[in-house]
Amino acid sequence: MYVLMQAYAMMESDLSPQDKKDLDKFIKFFALKTVQVIVQARLGEKICTRSSSSPTGSDWFNLAIKDIPEVTHEAKKALAGQLPGIGRSMCVEISLKTSEGDSMELETWCLEMNEKCDKDIKVSYTVYNRLSLLLKSLLAITRVTPAYKLSRKQGHDYVILYRIYFGEVQLAGLGEGFQTVRVGIVGTPTGTITLSCAYRTNLAFMSTRQFERAAPIMGIIIDHFVERPFGNVGHMHPCNYRAPGEEEGGAFAGVEDSQEVCTTSFSTSPPSQLYTSRLSYQPPALGAAELCHPGTCTAAHPHQMVAPGKEGGVPQVPMQPCHGAQADHGHVSSCPTGDATHHIPATPPSSGEDAEALSRSSEVKSTSPSDPLDATFTRKVGAFVNKPTTQVTTAGLDLPFAAFAPRAYELEENDPMVHPPDSPATSSPLQGSLHSQASSDNGGQTQEDFVMVDFKPAFSKDDLLPMDLGTFYREFQNPPQLASLSIDVSTQSMAEDLDSLPEKLAIYEKNIDEFDAFVDTLQ
Amino acid sequence: MNCRSEVLEVSVEGRQVDEAMLALLHTILLHRSTGKFHYKKEGTYSIGTVGTQDIDCDFIDFTFVRVSSDELDRVIRKAVAEFKDALNITGSDGMGQISLEFYQKKKSRWPFSDECIPWEVWTIKVNVVNLANEQERQICREKVGEKLGEKVINVVEVINRHEYLPKMPTQSEVDNVFDTSLKDVQPYLYKITYQITDSLGTSVSTTMRRLIKDTLAL
Numbered sequence: 253m254y255v256l257m258q259a260y261a262m263m264e265s266d267l268s269p270q271d272k273k274d275l276d277k278f279i280k281f282f283a284l285k286t287v288q289v290i291v292q293a294r295l296g297e298k299i300c301t302r303s304s305s306s307p308t309g310s311d312w313f314n315l316a317i318k319d320i321p322e323v324t325h326e327a328k329k330a331l332a333g334q335l336p337g338i339g340r341s342m343c344v345e346i347s348l349k350t351s352e353g354d355s356m357e358l359e360t361w362c363l364e365m366n367e368k369c370d371k372d373i374k375v376s377y378t379v380y381n382r383l384s385l386l387l388k389s390l391l392a393i394t395r396v397t398p399a400y401k402l403s404r405k406q407g408h409d410y411v412i413l414y415r416i417y418f419g420e421v422q423l424a425g426l427g428e429g430f431q432t433v434r435v436g437i438v439g440t441p442t443g444t445i446t447l448s449c450a451y452r453t454n455l456a457f458m459s460t461r462q463f464e465r466a467a468p469i470m471g472i473i474i475d476h477f478v479e480r481p482f483g484n485v486g487h488m489h490p491c492n493y494r495a496p497g498e499e500e501g502g503a504f505a506g507v508e509d510s511q512e513v514c515t516t517s518f519s520t521s522p523p524s525q526l527y528t529s530r531l532s533y534q535p536p537a538l539g540a541a542e543l544c545h546p547g548t549c550t551a552a553h554p555h556q557m558v559a560p561g562k563e564g565g566v567p568q569v570p571m572q573p574c575h576g577a578q579a580d581h582g583h584v585s586s587c588p589t590g591d592a593t594h595h596i597p598a599t600p601p602s603s604g605e606d607a608e609a610l611s612r613s614s615e616v617k618s619t620s621p622s623d624p625l626d627a628t629f630t631r632k633v634g635a636f637v638n639k640p641t642t643q644v645t646t647a648g649l650d651l652p653f654a655a656f657a658p659r660a661y662e663l664e665e666n667d668p669m670v671h672p673p674d675s676p677a678t679s680s681p682l683q684g685s686l687h688s689q690a691s692s693d694n695g696g697q698t699q700e701d702f703v704m705v706d707f708k709p710a711f712s713k714d715d716l717l718p719m720d721l722g723t724f725y726r727e728f729q730n731p732p733q734l735a736s737l738s739i740d741v742s743t744q745s746m747a748e749d750l751d752s753l754p755e756k757l758a759i760y761e762k763n764i765d766e767f768d769a770f771v772d773t774l775q
Numbered sequence: 776m777n778c779r780s781e782v783l784e785v786s787v788e789g790r791q792v793d794e795a796m797l798a799l800l801h802t803i804l805l806h807r808s809t810g811k812f813h814y815k816k817e818g819t820y821s822i823g824t825v826g827t828q829d830i831d832c833d834f835i836d837f838t839f840v841r842v843s844s845d846e847l848d849r850v851i852r853k854a855v856a857e858f859k860d861a862l863n864i865t866g867s868d869g870m871g872q873i874s875l876e877f878y879q880k881k882k883s884r885w886p887f888s889d890e891c892i893p894w895e896v897w898t899i900k901v902n903v904v905n906l907a908n909e910q911e912r913q914i915c916r917e918k919v920g921e922k923l924g925e926k927v928i929n930v931v932e933v934i935n936r937h938e939y940l941p942k943m944p945t946q947s948e949v950d951n952v953f954d955t956s957l958k959d960v961q962p963y964l965y966k967i968t969y970q971i972t973d974s975l976g977t978s979v980s981t982t983m984r985r986l987i988k989d990t991l992a993l
Contacts, residue, residue, distance in 0.1 A: 298829035303843045303959040305811040305823040314810045316826040316843075382937060388806050389931040391827055395838045396924040404838075433928055436935030 267441050271375040275440055278375070279335050281312045282383045283342050283363055286390060286447065287327040287416060288317055290344045290361050293394035294403040294412045294491040313384035326489065330416040336363050338443055341421050346399050347488065350410040357425035358399040358412075359451035364421070366446065370439030382438040386447055389436045397433065397451045403491060413488035427454045778893045781933050783926050786902040787835075788915050789869070792862065794832040795923060796855045796899060800875055800967070801830075801841035802927050803897050804851070806934045807877060808842050808962040812953070814946040825960055836920035839927070844960045854967040861971050862903060869903030870972040877963045879941050880951040891966075894939055897930075 267275070292299055301316035311317075327342075336342045341364040349355040373379055394400060403412045423430065435447040760767070787795045810823030826843035841848065858873045875897045881890040906912050941963065944952045953961045 298831065298838070300828045301826035301843060303810070303824060303826040305959050306813070307810065307821045307823055311824040314822045314824055316824045385806060385934065385937075388827075389935060391840045392802050392805065392927050392931055395829065395840055396927050400838065401836070434935075435931065438937075 267375070271441070275375045275379065275442065276335060278380055278383060279440075279445065280331075282387070282445070283331065283336055284319075284324055284327050285312055285315075285317050285387055286361070286363055287342075287344055288319055288323055289387060289390050290346070290394060291320065291323045291414050291491060292318070293391075293400060294346055294414065296403050296406045296412065296491065313380065313387050315384060315387055317387070322489070326416050330418045332418070334418065336418075336445070337365050338367055340419060341365075343417050343421055345415045345417070345422075345425075346403075346491070347413050347415070347425075348399075348402060348406075348410050349413055349488070351408065355413075356455070357427075357452060358402065359397055359449055360421065360423055360426065361449045362421050362447070364446050364448075365443040368439065368444045369441055370444070371441050373439055373441060375441065379438060379440050383445075386436045386438055386445075390447060393433060393435050393449065397449060398453075398455075399451060406491070412491040414491050415488050423450050426450055426452045429453050779895045779933075779938060780898070781896070781929075782898045782900060783929060784900040784902070785919070785922055785926065786904055787919050788906055788912065789863075789903050791832075791834045791915070791919055792859050792901060792903060793852075793855055794835050794837070795919065796858065796873055796901070797830075797841075797851060798832065798835075798837060798839040798923050799897075799899055799926055799930070800851050800855070800873075801848075802839055802930050803875055803934075804847065804962055804965070805840060805842050806930070807895075807965070808844075808847070808960045809953075811955075811959065811961050812949060814949075818945065820946070823959070823961075832920075834916065835923065836917050837923050839923075842960050842962075844957060846957045847960060847962065851967070854969075858969040861969060862901070869905075870901065871970060872898050872900040872972075873967065873969040874898045875965060875967055877965050880964065882951070891964075894941060 301318060303316065304311075307314070331342065334340060341362050343363070344361040345357060346359045346361070347355055347357045399412070402410075406412050430450050430452050432448055432450045435449065437447075438445045783799060785795055785799075805827065808825060810825050812820050812822060814820045827840050828843045829838055830841055831838050855873070858871065862869060862871050876893045877895040878891045878893040881892055883890055904915075906915055941952045949955060952964060954964050955961060
């Protein structure tokens with residue numbers, strides 16, 4: 253242990269303080285982004301984020317990965333201020349739980365670190381870019397493991413849950429014969445980061461008794477639903493997300509950007525020039541819009557020797573943002589942004605965070621991109637309630653878990669798709685019955701949960717003809733039954749047929765020779 | 776410098792060719808594209824953001840991730856469509872291969888044209904099968920989906936070996952390393968070529984013709 257500590261101390265001393273700080277920051281945000289990618293891949297929906305040719309300063313690793321606040325919160329809670337390190341792995345466990353209460357672990361994603369160091373590697377450039385590459389690989393691999401297809405089909409029958417824990421990797425719940433896929437590795441001066449996934453191959457259900465095990469590290473569930481029909485899910489979290497107070501569809505309003513501005517600026521020029529530019533950079537007053545573009549920041553690394561054209565370009569680590577340190581302490585502050593559309597309240601940063609001279613006056617804020625990123629990140633009402641279709645209304649129908657959709661139900665009253673005033677034909681029998689009921693009320697009565705609208709078929713004029721299309725439609729909606737189909741007539745004729753049968757048979761027997769002669773002519 | 780060469784083989788039904796090729800080519804390009812470089816004074820540069828998009832296949836039980844760039848998608852789709860047409864037109868047994876080659880340009884003095892030096896070549900060999908009934912097609916949907924998943928894992932494994940990558944260029948040399956023609960993303964310089972194996976087993980090679988043309992061009 254002593255030898256290991258000594259070796260570790262030596263390794264640490266080879267790394268400059270700035271590099272060590274940067275590396276820790278990269279690993280921290282890499283861990284957070286890894287969790288986001290994994291959980292978002294199990295939400296059951298397709299993910300889409302937009303490319304942006306201009307760096308916004310809030311997109312870590314130059315990738316547009318949204319941050320679901322709850323997931324970030326849980327990840328930070330699991331990490332508890334620590335970083336993934338040797339012997340301390342960060343794991344995301346994905347499991348499935350059915351409506352009957354059966355549950356099953358599907359996969360465990362592990363972010364680990366081993367002792368193999370790469371001392372020559374450049375932290376702020378090569379490590380950063382390789383971490384970016386690893387995140388891209390994670391995006392690709394999360395769509396390939398068996399749990400992806402299961403998560404796309406989650407709904408009434410089962411839901412997908414996630415759990416984040418820190419410490420030793422637990423794979424016992426994956427059953428026998430689980431497979432492992434390695435997403436990738438990145439060497440750093442303090443160890444090699446490895447990202448892998450162990451997934452279950454045997455999908456036979458476990459009993460609920462097996463699900464009760466040692467107390468988890470995390471405790472509190474953030475409940476999105478009014479009730480939890482799946483019973484005690486304890487420490488697990490559902491893999492779906494609905495920001496409170498949002499309308500259906502629309503932009504991803506609940507996104508919280510990274511609390512720290514990330515490295516987006518690199519350099520191919522020698523360090524002396526950078527140092528000069530750092531000294532000459534005059535930070536403007538707080539709140540200036542230009543600050544929001546970290547590309548203009550030139551906080552240099554005076555210690556790094558770089559020649560132009562080499563692979564190790566010197567990155568421009570921006571001015572130390574105070575709210576980055578705040579995030580480390582688990583206290584999140586939202587800083588005023590240049591983008592008024594996101595309505596983030598302006599809160600001044602708390603004092604006494606960083607000793608860096610330039611941190612206060614040249615604060616670079618985590619900005620929401622001024623262009624709201626058109627993420628088609630659609631959200632569900634809940635795991636157990638399908639988004640109401642245009643053909644069905646929850647009001648007055650005996651839907652399971654209808655209690656979970658009070659918001660959607662309210663919206664439906666005014667939803668023109670559910671109560672189309674103009675549709676001439678109905679697309680489903682249910683809707684048809686609603687319309688006929690409404691029309692038979694003569695436009696005078698109001699049903700309990702419906703808005704009464706006059707039946708006005710499209711493309712019809714009601715001024716010239718005495719019988720317009722609407723009247724015609726109403727009158728002929730319930731036509732009389734065909735005579736041949738009425739039961740009384742059919743039973744009567746059948747009785748008559750039975751009675752006359754013996755007579756008919758007698759006639760046929762008498763004329764049997766004629767029939768035989770007829771058949772002979774046919775042959 | 777040795778060019779890294781990787782070969783992936785897939786057997787698909789005729790209508791799955793497009794999606795299988797797109798899935799693999801886009802997976803590779805996802806890893807070989809960066810955000811747009813913005814060079815500033817003093818030799819510094821910043822990198823734009825790459826967005827990603829999930830694409831569900833219609834004829835294969837598979838979803839792949841591609842870079843959010845419609846321009847890039849159009850280019851790749853066009854190349855894949857040409858490959859598929861070539862597979863259909865020639866009297867082939869349905870065998871062919873499509874290659875995605877990443878290269879660097881090396882400036883040569885006049886009168887010689889610039890040299891293109893490949894540093895990574897991905898070759899996807901395709902074998903088109905004919906299926907008799909719908910049940911077989913359904914099985915094929917799932918099987919090809921699993922196979923593509925394995926190929927994606929292979930691609931990721933190769934890429935994460937972190938072998939040779941071109942050095943980050945200065946502003947004057949960026950067009951020798953990256954394709955800067957797209958508005959939203961910046962892949963490494965690449966070219967897509969294909970070969971069809973005809974029924975006699977000989978390959979009708981478009982790359983050979985191009986090589987000869989390049990050599991003779993002065």
